[in-house]
Amino acid sequence: MALVVSGIRPTGNLHLGNYFGAIRNFVKMQEENNCFFFIADYHSLTTHPTPADLHGNVKTVLVEFLACGLNPEKATLYIQSDLPETAELYLLLNMNAYIGELERCTSFKEKIRNQPQNVNVGLLTYPTLMAADIIIHKAQQVPVGKDQEQHLEMARTFANRFNRLYKVNFFPEPVAYNFGEELIKIPGLDGSPKMSKSDNGSSAIFLADSPEMIRKKVMRAVTDSGPVDPDQPRSQGVENLFTLLAYFSGNEALEHFESLYRSGSIRYGDLKKQLAEDIIRFTSPFREKMAALDSDHEYLKKVTNLGAEKARESAGKTIREIRDIIGFKPF
Ligand code: ADP
Numbered sequence: 421m422a423l424v425v426s427g428i429r430p431t432g433n434l435h436l437g438n439y440f441g442a443i444r445n446f447v448k449m450q451e452e453n454n455c456f457f458f459i460a461d462y463h464s465l466t467t468h469p470t471p472a473d474l475h476g477n478v479k480t481v482l483v484e485f486l487a488c489g490l491n492p493e494k495a496t497l498y499i500q501s502d503l504p505e506t507a508e509l510y511l512l513l514n515m516n517a518y519i520g521e522l523e524r525c526t527s528f529k530e531k532i533r534n535q536p537q538n539v540n541v542g543l544l545t546y547p548t549l550m551a552a553d554i555i556i557h558k559a560q561q562v563p564v565g566k567d568q569e570q571h572l573e574m575a576r577t578f579a580n581r582f583n584r585l586y587k588v589n590f591f592p593e594p595v596a597y598n599f600g601e602e603l604i605k606i607p608g609l610d611g612s613p614k615m616s617k618s619d620n621g622s623s624a625i626f627l628a629d630s631p632e633m634i635r636k637k638v639m640r641a642v643t644d645s646g647p648v649d650p651d652q653p654r655s656q657g658v659e660n661l662f663t664l665l666a667y668f669s670g671n672e673a674l675e676h677f678e679s680l681y682r683s684g685s686i687r688y689g690d691l692k693k694q695l696a697e698d699i700i701r702f703t704s705p706f707r708e709k710m711a712a713l714d715s716d717h718e719y720l721k722k723v724t725n726l727g728a729e730k731a732r733e734s735a736g737k738t739i740r741e742i743r744d745i746i747g748f749k750p751f
């Protein structure tokens with residue numbers, strides 16, 4: 421039974437990649453660990469400092485988390501900004517975080533390239549806030565994708581540095597959660613190897629997409645002009661469709677279209693029609709649950725209050741101890 425923490429930024433709807441790469445694993449993990457899952461609304465301000473509807477964005481992710489099967493009774497499900505203890509620990513960690521090491525962070529360099537008009541301090545200190553999220557609960561394990569490994573490494577650095585500087589053995593070293601099996605990566609409909617929301621949704625299918633929208637997106641997915649030599653590697657777009665077919669349509673359909681491909685008589689339109697219907701079938705239970713949760717204000721309030729209460733109990737204890745270690749003491 422490990423203490424696990426993970427967060428997700430509320431910057432849009434969840435897509436199939438987020439579900440298979442993250443949320444589905446959270447749902448499994450909550451059964452056998454003490455899990456804290458939160459919506460990283462503070463973090464979202466580093467890239468979207470004046471969101472048109474922050475509350476709406478948080479609600480969207482909350483509803484989708486719950487529809488995917490995160491259980492507020494089993495895991496602690498909370499909103500980052502409901503836990504001011506995180507902000508206090510972030511302030512304290514920043515005193516021992518060095519500008520040089522933050523500037524060297526790959527995600528910082530990437531973001532200043534993407535938003536040169538807004539190189540804010542929040543962006544620079546993104547890793548200290550993320551470290552605070554993790555060690556505020558003294559987490560041992562963090563389920564994150566490859567792109568977050570450097571951030572997790574920095575969380576270890578800050579935790580170890582705290583222990584060393586204040587001569588305590590207080591924070592455990594948070595490590596990546598080991599999923600055992602290969603992490604599933606869902607490819608994009610635009611021919612990119614990873615489904616992502618960042619390209620205006622052309623590559624992604626969202627859990628909230630209507631059946632008509634799913635059909636439209638799948639039918640528009642990138643392919644090529646047809647198999648030339650079945651022994652040559654397939655184009656990335658077509659390869660992606662086969663990968664998606666394997667996940668959503670199963671072996672029989674996969675073999676059917678594989679053999680049509682090998683014989684050179686495949687019609688991509690037929691493959692897409694089948695794939696679209698299977699994705700619709702897969703996603704409809706999520707859409708139904710999301711619609712019910714969306715209007716259940718009382719339940720959402722109950723869930724977030726319970727989450728905040730449980731998270732503050734854990735974080736409050738850590739902050740009291742840290743204050744004592746550093747030397748903030750009452751008269
Ligand atoms: P995006 O910006 O595309 O929505 P994020 O980078 O915010 O995705 O990722 C949120 C979580 O979802 C992370 O844990 C990430 O590893 C996972 N994830 C995102 N896209 C995919 C994908 N195509 N396949 C598997 N996991 C993914």
Ligand code: TRP
Pocket residue numbers: 425426427428429460463549550553554562563564568571
């Ligand atoms: N940086 C993570 C992402 O973009 C989100 C995040 C914030 C997080 N705080 C965290 C993930 C703490 C794990 C643990 O995906």
